[in-house]
Amino acid sequence: MSKVNQKKLLVMAIYAAEIMLKNGAETYRVEDTINRICRSRDFPYVESYVTLTGIFISVDTDGEDLNDMITYVKRINKRVINLNKVAEVNDFSRRFVESRMPIDEAMAVLKAIDTTLPYSITLQAVFGGLASGCFSLLLGANVLEFFAALFTSILVTYSIHKLKQADFNLFITNIAGGGLAAFSAIVLSSLHASVNLDKVIIGAIMVMVPGVAMTNAIRDSIAGDLVSGLARGAEALLIAISIAFGVGFILQGWIFLKGGILPW
Amino acid sequence: MVTYIQNFIFAYVATIGFAILFNTPKSALLKAGFGGAVGWLLYSFINFKSDNIVLATFIASFFIALIGEIFAITNKKPITVFIIPGIVPLVPGFGIYFTMLSILEKNYTKAAQYGSEALLISISIAGALTIVLTLNSYRKKKQPIKIK
Numbered sequence: 104m105s106k107v108n109q110k111k112l113l114v115m116a117i118y119a120a121e122i123m124l125k126n127g128a129e130t131y132r133v134e135d136t137i138n139r140i141c142r143s144r145d146f147p148y149v150e151s152y153v154t155l156t157g158i159f160i161s162v163d164t165d166g167e168d169l170n171d172m173i174t175y176v177k178r179i180n181k182r183v184i185n186l187n188k189v190a191e192v193n194d195f196s197r198r199f200v201e202s203r204m205p206i207d208e209a210m211a212v213l214k215a216i217d218t219t220l221p222y223s224i225t226l227q228a229v230f231g232g233l234a235s236g237c238f239s240l241l242l243g244a245n246v247l248e249f250f251a252a253l254f255t256s257i258l259v260t261y262s263i264h265k266l267k268q269a270d271f272n273l274f275i276t277n278i279a280g281g282g283l284a285a286f287s288a289i290v291l292s293s294l295h296a297s298v299n300l301d302k303v304i305i306g307a308i309m310v311m312v313p314g315v316a317m318t319n320a321i322r323d324s325i326a327g328d329l330v331s332g333l334a335r336g337a338e339a340l341l342i343a344i345s346i347a348f349g350v351g352f353i354l355q356g357w358i359f360l361k362g363g364i365l366p367w
Numbered sequence: 368m369v370t371y372i373q374n375f376i377f378a379y380v381a382t383i384g385f386a387i388l389f390n391t392p393k394s395a396l397l398k399a400g401f402g403g404a405v406g407w408l409l410y411s412f413i414n415f416k417s418d419n420i421v422l423a424t425f426i427a428s429f430f431i432a433l434i435g436e437i438f439a440i441t442n443k444k445p446i447t448v449f450i451i452p453g454i455v456p457l458v459p460g461f462g463i464y465f466t467m468l469s470i471l472e473k474n475y476t477k478a479a480q481y482g483s484e485a486l487l488i489s490i491s492i493a494g495a496l497t498i499v500l501t502l503n504s505y506r507k508k509k510q511p512i513k514i515k
Contacts (some may be wrong), residue, residue, distance in 0.1 A: 126390075132445065185390040186451065190444045207370040221390045234384025237377040238456060241407065256483070260388070299421040301468075305461045312463075318447060321493045325500055342432060355471055 109146070110173065111206045112161060115213065116140040117175050118160050120151075122217050123192050129319050130154065131326035136196045144201040144321040155179075178221040183221075184315050191216045202336035226266050231260035231310045237239070239306030244299070251291040251298050253305030260285050260305050272337070274345045280311050281349025289357050304350060311346050371408060378407035378456060386452035395448050398438045403453035406431035410457060420484065422458050425491040431457075432499035446503065454492055459485040 119140065120133045133153045141162055142147040148163035157178050164171040195216065199209055221227075235256030236249045244252065259280050266276045284307040292298040296315035324332030380404025386396050410427035414420055435449035462485025469478035 107412055107502065127447075128445070129447065138434065186445075186448045187390045187392045190392050190395070190448055193445050194443070222387055227388055229388040230384040232384075234381045234388070239383035240377045241374060241456070242383065242410075242461070301461075301464070305464050308464065309455065309458075309460045310385070310453065312458045312460050314385070314458050315389060315447075315451050317458065317492070318451050318454065318496065319498050322447070322500060325497055325504070335437075343463050346465050350464065352466070352469045358471065 108206065108322055109144075109162070109164060109345060111247070112141065112144050112212075113160065113173055113175055115206055115210050117158060117160060117177050117208070118213050118217075119192050119219045120153065120160075121177055121179065122213065124153065124179050125182055126153075126188040127182065127315050127319065128189040128192075128325070129322045130328040130331040132189075132193070135184060136192070140196055142297065153184075153328075153331070155331045155338075181270075185221055187221070188216055188219060191219070193211075224261065227264070228257045228260040232257035235306040235309055238268050238309050239274050239302045242302055242305065244306070245297060247295055247298050248302050251288065251303045255284055255287040255291065255307040255355065256310050257304055258287055260310055263311065273341060277311055278349035278352070279343035281346040281351075282353045283349075284308055285350040285353035285357075289353070308346050308350065311342065313342040316342060371412070374411055375404050375408050381456055382407075382452050382466050384439040385455040389451055391448055391452060392444070393444065395438070395444060397450050398442070399435075399452040402431045402434040402438070403456060405434060406457055408452050412446070421487045421491050425495050428454055428457055428492045428495035429499060436499055436503055446500070450464055450496070454496075457492055459488040462488060470502050 117138050120137050123133045124130075124134060134151045135156075137151040137153075137160055140151050141160075146162045147166065148161075150161045152159040157176065159174070159176050161172065161174045163173075192213070195209075195212055198204065222230075232253040236253035237254040240249055261367050262283055263276055263280045266279055271279075284304055288303040288307065289298050291304060292300040316335050320332050320335035320339055323329075323335060379400045383396055385403075386399045391399055406427040406476040408429055410423045410441070413423035413426055417423070431453040432446075432450050435446050435453065438449045439446035461479055466478050466481040466485060469475070469481055
């Protein structure tokens, strides 16, 4: 295998790893993918170190020639949650390792996966709303509360999406989401007496709770990636605190306007 | 009985909704929903019978992870695809909310109570997932990594 091919393979491997890490895969899965891809094409030495914010790979071709060592560092800045892409790349790496797929073809497959569109924002907002509505029903809400939670959650999902697109950070996005949920719930609950403020807010903030960060924090910690595990745990805590902050800020303002008497 | 059937359907729809927010693959949506719905059913049943929310969460997330594990093996997809949407309804959103509300009311005793409950629920989800996922890594270790 020529030198160019090895470099191409490494670029391909790091591209696959980047897609996985950017879309919410666990650290050990990303490392495993890199190692499998590189080992399947005759690298005797592969070492990869992946954290939540960067990928480091070092490969050696045969150990005799000193010039053969290649190292590649990739910084990951922006992360979203797209489990579909994680599953696709996972599937792809399995196919690549088991077959003799040419690297150019593999690169094309990865590009196709990377440009796959997520579910449209309309669909996401509607289903996010439905999820919140059904969750409030699980808490024992009535029909009006269901619709209030549905509407609030659609609003929250949509605006969080827009804020994320505009590159606002995690903290601001979730404060805004929590604040919006509280505001909308206050407005809707003052429209009709049977709409309970608590149930609407709890339903609506369920679309923001850090389920992925929490699960991945546990998975990373079990796998021994303590740096990533702690980082993800901190992310989960930060999200929870900022949601509470956003909701609390608006509620406190409303209580202040009402003259300090809690009406519920 | 009717309540449980209703709850099953609501939890199913809610889990699928969360799954769509996380861009779960289309083929996995119904399966992820099933795990979440079964988990919620166990949660509400045990919570009703024993009045112990931490125990209920533990057992529910244990079974969600177990169901996710089975789907992950049969469908050859990462296990996170199935368990993440399923455990979201169990994440203590109400705990966060009531803790914050108690702080606003300057009722710090209640805030500590709700806060520690939320923390315990998170830990019980984590503990249940840890047990199932550790079994998973043990199973994987049995198959040697194919080099080349």
